[in-house]
Structure formats: structure tokens, C-alpha cells
Amino acid sequence: MKKYLVFLIAVLTLSGCGSNTSIVNSWRDPDVTVAQEHFKKVLVVALVKDEASRRITENRIAASNQIFKTSYQYLNESTKQLTQEQKLKILQDENFDGVVTMRLVSTDKETNYVPGTYTGMYYGGFDGAYTGMYGYGFGNWYGMYSPNFYDPGYYQETTSYMVETNIFSLKQNKLIWTGTTKSEYVTDLGQTVDAIMQAVVGEMKKDGSLPK
Structure with a gap:
């Protein structure tokens, strides 16, 4: 429980000044909460094509608390040809009990007139x-x-990024929470990751996945 509280405090103190990020929608397993899982070792997986962006995202989250471990340490070119069962066994052998994934769902551009x-x-x-x-x-x-x-006045083009964040329980082998965030005015990837995590934690507190 102590490690869990340290993890929660660390995430809540992340800065979200790099972008304007908000929750679009979310879902939680009605039978289990993130708090009930008492995660001790969580794999962080950034599902992006660019390896540099993957490492920045995973490192940013992993730096917030020792409970998080970057996926590129365990799932990389050397494990690329393995089956899903073989990859899962690697995580089980390393005593992972949870996984957090982040995936870019879409990128939308909007043009607005500023009077x-x-x-x-x-x-x-x-x-x-x-x-x-x-x-x-x-x-x-x-x-x-x-x-x-x-x-x-002038026309301003704004790019918004829709990112899906999922939390899996490896002990139960199922998805227990998922949410989609929308980020605008993105200037820094690391700060945007902070803002997404801050929005995710806030939403989980609202839906009861985390204690208020």
C-alpha cells in the first residue's frame, strides 16, 4: 500500500503545462479497480512507430516511480519474432503484474478564425x-x-492528438481500465505525456478506480 501511495502522489504532481489535455471518454471494469490490484511492477508500453518517441514516452512515465518499467528493455528487436504467448511468459518470469499502454489513435487538424x-x-x-x-x-x-x-484577425490551424491509455491486469489477464484523451497545442512530447497521465489519474479518481 505504501508503494501504491507513493506512485499516486508522484503521478499527481506531474506537470501538464505542455498542452491542453482532457478526457474524451473512459471505461472501467465494474468488478475490479486499479487500486484493488495493488500493482508492484508495471510495464509501460508506448505503441508508436517512431522508436525515439517510444523511448521518450516510456522514460517519462518510468521516471515518475520505480514501479514502472520501460517495455523496450524487455520487448525489442530480440523478441520481435516471438509469439504472444512467449512474450507474455517473459513478463510473467520478470514478475510483472500490470501493463500500461499508450497508443496514438488519430491526429486531427482544425482551422479556427481568431477575430x-x-x-x-x-x-x-x-x-x-x-x-x-x-x-x-x-x-x-x-x-x-x-x-x-x-x-x-487571422486563421489558426490547431492539431489535436487522440491518445488511448489502457491498463491491464496480468494476474487476471484482462483490461481493467481504458480512456481516450485529446491534447491540443502540443509543443513538447514529455510534457504532453505528463498531462495525459494527470488527466487519466483524475478520471480514475472520478470513476472510483482510485481513491479520492
């Missing part, structure tokens, strides 16, 4: 108070439309 802002003299006057345009020449009136007074 401009107007702070022209007509509303504030030249002296900070409304005085209207009476008494001023065309030159002053025309100055209202200079870049100093008007910031034009």
Missing part, C-alpha cells in the same frame, strides 16, 4: 476620454485604421 482587436481613437479619444471626431482633420481620423489601433 482581431480594435482600440481606435474614436472610442477613447486622444486624451483617454470619449470626445468624438469633431474638430479633427482627416489625417487624425485616418490614423484610427493604422496598425497601432487595429490588430486584424
Whole structure:
């Protein structure tokens, strides 16, 4: 239980400032919770094509607590040709009792219009108070439309990433929790992984998989 509490605290303190991440949907096994499993050794598997991204993701999670172990240490080129049963036996021999997988489900691009802002003299006057345009020449009136007074709108393309996180119990050999997150404004993969884990833990606390 002590190790479990340390794990929970470590995950909750992860920073999510690298992206805007939220839970889209989730499901939990009605008969068992993550807390009830009392995991002692969990394999972290990042299902991505790029090996560098795989290692960054797995290392980021593994660094949060010693309960997590990266999959590339156990499942790599040397085990690529093994059957699923043989790979599972490796994990059993290494005393793994849980697995966390992360998989990029889809990448969507959205284009949104960001309206401009107007702070022209007509509303504030030249002296900070409304005085209207009476008494001023065309030159002053025309100055209202200079870049100093008007910031034009623009179109902004945003890419959102849908990531599926699954938690398996090897003792029961079944999926016990799954959730999909949506991340936007991604600038750093490591911080995005932090944000996903933070969102996942928050959702598991809501659905009773973890104690509040």
C-alpha cells in the first residue's frame, strides 16, 4: 500500500503545462479497480512507430516511480519474432503484474478564425476620454485604421492528438481500465505525456478506480 501511495502522489504532481489535455471518454471494469490490484511492477508500453518517441514516452512515465518499467528493455528487436504467448511468459518470469499502454489513435487538424482587436481613437479619444471626431482633420481620423489601433484577425490551424491509455491486469489477464484523451497545442512530447497521465489519474479518481 505504501508503494501504491507513493506512485499516486508522484503521478499527481506531474506537470501538464505542455498542452491542453482532457478526457474524451473512459471505461472501467465494474468488478475490479486499479487500486484493488495493488500493482508492484508495471510495464509501460508506448505503441508508436517512431522508436525515439517510444523511448521518450516510456522514460517519462518510468521516471515518475520505480514501479514502472520501460517495455523496450524487455520487448525489442530480440523478441520481435516471438509469439504472444512467449512474450507474455517473459513478463510473467520478470514478475510483472500490470501493463500500461499508450497508443496514438488519430491526429486531427482544425482551422479556427481568431477575430482581431480594435482600440481606435474614436472610442477613447486622444486624451483617454470619449470626445468624438469633431474638430479633427482627416489625417487624425485616418490614423484610427493604422496598425497601432487595429490588430486584424487571422486563421489558426490547431492539431489535436487522440491518445488511448489502457491498463491491464496480468494476474487476471484482462483490461481493467481504458480512456481516450485529446491534447491540443502540443509543443513538447514529455510534457504532453505528463498531462495525459494527470488527466487519466483524475478520471480514475472520478470513476472510483482510485481513491479520492
